[in-house]
Amino acid sequence: xxxxxxxxxxxxxxxxxxxxxxxxxxxxxxxxxxxxxxxxxxxxxxxxxxxxxxxxxxxxxxxxxxxxxxxxxxxxxxxxxxxxxxxxxxxxxxxxxxxxxxxxxxxxxxxxxxxxxxxxxxxxxxxxxxxxxxxxxxxxxxxxxxxxxxxxxxx
Amino acid sequence: xxxxxxxxxxxxxxxxxxxxxxxxxxxxxxxxxxxxxxxxxxxxxxxxxxxxxxxxxxxxxxxxxxxxxxxxxxxxxxxxxxxxxxxxxxxxxxxxxxxxxxxxxxxxxxxxxxxxxxxxxxxxxxxxxxxxxxxxxxxxxxxxxxxxxxxxxxxxx
Numbered sequence: 001x002x003x004x005x006x007x008x009x010x011x012x013x014x015x016x017x018x019x020x021x022x023x024x025x026x027x028x029x030x031x032x033x034x035x036x037x038x039x040x041x042x043x044x045x046x047x048x049x050x051x052x053x054x055x056x057x058x059x060x061x062x063x064x065x066x067x068x069x070x071x072x073x074x075x076x077x078x079x080x081x082x083x084x085x086x087x088x089x090x091x092x093x094x095x096x097x098x099x100x101x102x103x104x105x106x107x108x109x110x111x112x113x114x115x116x117x118x119x120x121x122x123x124x125x126x127x128x129x130x131x132x133x134x135x136x137x138x139x140x141x142x143x144x145x146x147x148x149x150x151x152x153x154x155x
Numbered sequence: 156x157x158x159x160x161x162x163x164x165x166x167x168x169x170x171x172x173x174x175x176x177x178x179x180x181x182x183x184x185x186x187x188x189x190x191x192x193x194x195x196x197x198x199x200x201x202x203x204x205x206x207x208x209x210x211x212x213x214x215x216x217x218x219x220x221x222x223x224x225x226x227x228x229x230x231x232x233x234x235x236x237x238x239x240x241x242x243x244x245x246x247x248x249x250x251x252x253x254x255x256x257x258x259x260x261x262x263x264x265x266x267x268x269x270x271x272x273x274x275x276x277x278x279x280x281x282x283x284x285x286x287x288x289x290x291x292x293x294x295x296x297x298x299x300x301x302x303x304x305x306x307x308x309x310x311x312x
Binding site: 098 | 250289
């Protein structure tokens with residue numbers, strides 16, 4: 001036990017223990033000139049799903065494309081929140097799209113384009129990125145798509 | 156900074172040994188990052204699964220939470236084993252998690268809080284991390300319920 005801890009004990013001081021339950025996963029972590037973005041969902045400002053269901057079962061590609069776009073918008077909001085200004089985005093490096101897929105659905109890339117198109121729309125060439133898209137069996141809140149990303153930021 | 160080599164609330168001590176498997180190592184270091192292979196809730200000496208089953212069918216949400224917590228404890232053991240002390244962990248950077256789900260189960264984030272809550276319990280501010288989780292339907296070792304891979308930033312000597 002550290003000297004200070006022993007001293008606190010002698011003083012009879014018990015520090016309050018902070019309850020961090022449910023908050024361990026944050027929206028992004030900055031590592032040097034990279035920002036790792038958590039999987040972003042197609043949710044509203046309260047975190048509630050705007051789109052739910054499996055693509056190819058409960059919705060078609062066009063709707064899922066819109067959901068992917070919303071993931072992108074939420075991600076841009078996170079980025080701005082963390083670094084203050086989207087000009088500070090150097091470029092999008094890599095993304096992973098998880099698409100909640102029905103058994104026979106295989107157009108995950110078409111769905112993911114909702115996200116990728118937005119990035120290029122907003123950032124031009126800086127928005128182009130390496131990408132993987134896959135089918136998921138299930139996603140949180142039964143959303144149709146979750147997108148995570150790694151981006152490079154400028155000082 | 157106080158030493159963080161302490162015992163978690165429910166009596167688990169962070170202490171572990173492990174085995175290497177062919178072609179795979181536990182982790183790879185890149186500068187000040189550790190890329191840690193996916194870990195499930197498995198006995199690290201025998202490879203036996205501590206939890207098996209899909210969440211929403213063989214396992215409840217609460218059991219899934221415990222399985223995810225077990226993964227965190229195992230990974231903290233890996234870190235302590237590798238670094239000598241958890242004081243050398245600068246922060247958990249990024250987590251990617253697979254949760255084995257029954258049809259219709261989608262509270263995947265609630266399951267994964269078992270992992271994240273443990274990280275912040277032990278590492279406090281350094282335990283906060285970016286996280287992505289997805290539901291899947293087939294996992295190794297008799298359908299373990301959770302598998303988690305992590306990127307960790309460590310102190311360089």
